Amino acid sequence: MRDAYLVGAAQTDFGSFPDESYRSLFRTAFEAAVDSVPAGIDPDDVDEAFVGTLGVGGRQLGLSGPAVTEHVGLGGIPCTRVENACAASGFAGRHAVQAVKSGMADVALAGGVEIMTDTSSDATKYWLGVSGETEWERLSGTTFAGVYAQMADAHMEKYGTTSEHLSSVAVKNHSNGAKNPHAHLGFECSLEDAENAPVVADPLTLYHCCPTTDGAACALVVSEDVVDEYTDDPIRISGVGASSDRVGLFQRESYTSVPASKEAGKQAYEMAGITPEDIDFAEVHDCFAIAELLAYEDLGFCEPGEAGSLVESGETELGGERPVNTSGGLKSKGHPIGATGAGQLVEAFKQLSGEAGERQVEGATRGLTHNVGGSGGAAVVHVLERENELGVDAQ
Template identity: 85%
Template sequence: MRDAYLVGAGQSDYGAFPEESYRSLFRTAFDAATDSVPKGLDAGDVDEAFVGTLGVGGRQLGLSGPAVTEHVGLDGVPTTRVENACAASGFAVRQAVQAIKSGMADVVLAGGFEVMSDTSSDATKYWLGVSGETEWERLSGTTFSGVYAQMASVHMERYGTTREQLSRVAVKNHANGAKNPHAQLGFECSLEDAQSAPVVADPLNLYHCCPTSDGAACALIVSEDVVEEYTDDPIRVAGVGAGSDDVGLFQRDTYTGIPASRRAAESAYEMAGVGPDELDFAEVHDCFAIAELLAYEDLGFCEEGEAGRLIESGATELGGDLPVNTSGGLKSKGHPIGATGAGQVVEVFKQLSGTAGERQVERPTRGLTHNVGGSGGAAVVHVFEREEPRSSRNSSGRGPREKESEVSA
């Protein structure tokens, strides 16, 4: 199978934008992605597209993928909408890689979008809840914060994890988000702020929960056959892994981990030929503070039950041994459901291309993204690896994807 490479990625700001539509947000992300490609990439180069969205609020439920790709000029490009709850665009990236590796496409767009701010709080809770188990969780009144609160309670009881350790996740991610101009909650918070916030679902308080967001993100994945037409500094998609599980938390054997994440990570590490100790940074799915701590254990950053002590040690802070959520994560950067997975890839692209600004990790070569759907019904993990710079073989001066016949004509 052919190797797949990440050559560009971009996003809109995340937040509440009543003057924007899902199409205009996607255009912003698409334009940012194409502009980030070192040697340039045109809409006409794209062979296929995968677009993630939950479709919050009822707008364009059918054919929402083609609705945004046609808007940005991908006329006639085969487009597939991907829905896997909060992991929608993470799986869109996976499908883009599959299309490349299979030989069916050379340039693929993977993106996502969501508009969540134009419905009432009750309606938003409903749309978030549809990704939970319907009969025994959502219709009985359980919210996502309630489900993750159950996870937190059991982890705290079993392993001694504390509210202060949960709050340290928020403090770290807000510190990183304050350095990210795209972040929805781009401000720092103190440990006291994060511990004294109003309770949402005990033991989780307001600072332990991510916001609802409007936003879009796009990534451009190309094959090894054409990568040198777009960049001399390739970023290889070294590993891909995915997993699914029972949608309802009550149906699973554990409350202190997400088995789908563990399976996805194992597959991604095996494909990449690396272990978690060989990563330089990671973007993990921190919809709630406990979710980041669970990710530390599920992804092999520490032993089971040690996540609270890992966050307390400072190892996952910017400048630590393994910086996690340098973008600010879902907690500070924001969580526009369908855009979140692709947005994580945007941060990887910036870090590995050295354009992350104040939050830049020192000389990274390998990063990971981890995107979860619902409370763990689906998960996808990617490992990205920066290769040594190479000289372009395209010495003719032709633009990207330009055919010999087009030049001679």
């Protein structure tokens, strides 16, 4: 199979945008992604598109993919809507890689979009809840905050993880998000802010939970046969892994791990021919602070039970050995369900292109993105590698 490369990626600001529609947000992200391609790209070059969205609020549930791609001038190409809850556009990225590797496309678009702030809080809770296990979780009143609170409780009980470890994730990600002009909650918070915030679902406070967000993101994936037309500094998507699991938390053997993340990471590492130690930075799915700690362990950044110590050590901060969520993560950058996975690819593209500004990881040549659906019913991991040193053209 052919190699696949990321040649362009961009997102809208994430936040609350009452004057925008899902079409207008997608257009902004798509046009910015086209503009981000180093040597330029003609939208007519796009052979196929995959668009992740949950459809919060019920807008255009059917054919929402073609609705946005036609709006940006990509009519006539195959377009598939991808729904895997919060992992929708992460899986859209995987589909784009598959299309390119298989030879079905030379240029594929992976995007995502969501509007979440124009409905009532009760309606938004409903649309978020549809990705939970219906009979025994959602209809019995369990929220996603409640599900992740159970995971946090279990991790605390088994490994001695503390509330301060959870709050340290929030402090780190808000510090990064304050450096990201696209972030929804682009401000810093203190450990005391996070610890003393209102409780959402014990032990999770408000600062341990991501916001509901509007936004869109797009990534352009091309084959090895045409990559030289678009860039002299290729970013190869060297590994992709994906897995599914039982949708309900209560159906799983453990509350202190997300098996789908472990399997997706294993597959991606094997395809890339690397180990977790080779990763320079990572964007992981931190819908709740405990989710980031679980990701550290599931992706092999530390042993089970050591995530609290890892975040406490500063290793995952900017300037640490392996910065995590340099964008601010879902916690600070925001979590527009269908756009989150593609948004992670945007951050990886910026880091590997040396264009991440104040949050740039110096010398980064290899990054990872990790996108989870629900409480772990689906997960997808991408490994991306810069093939040349920054500023050195391919010969």
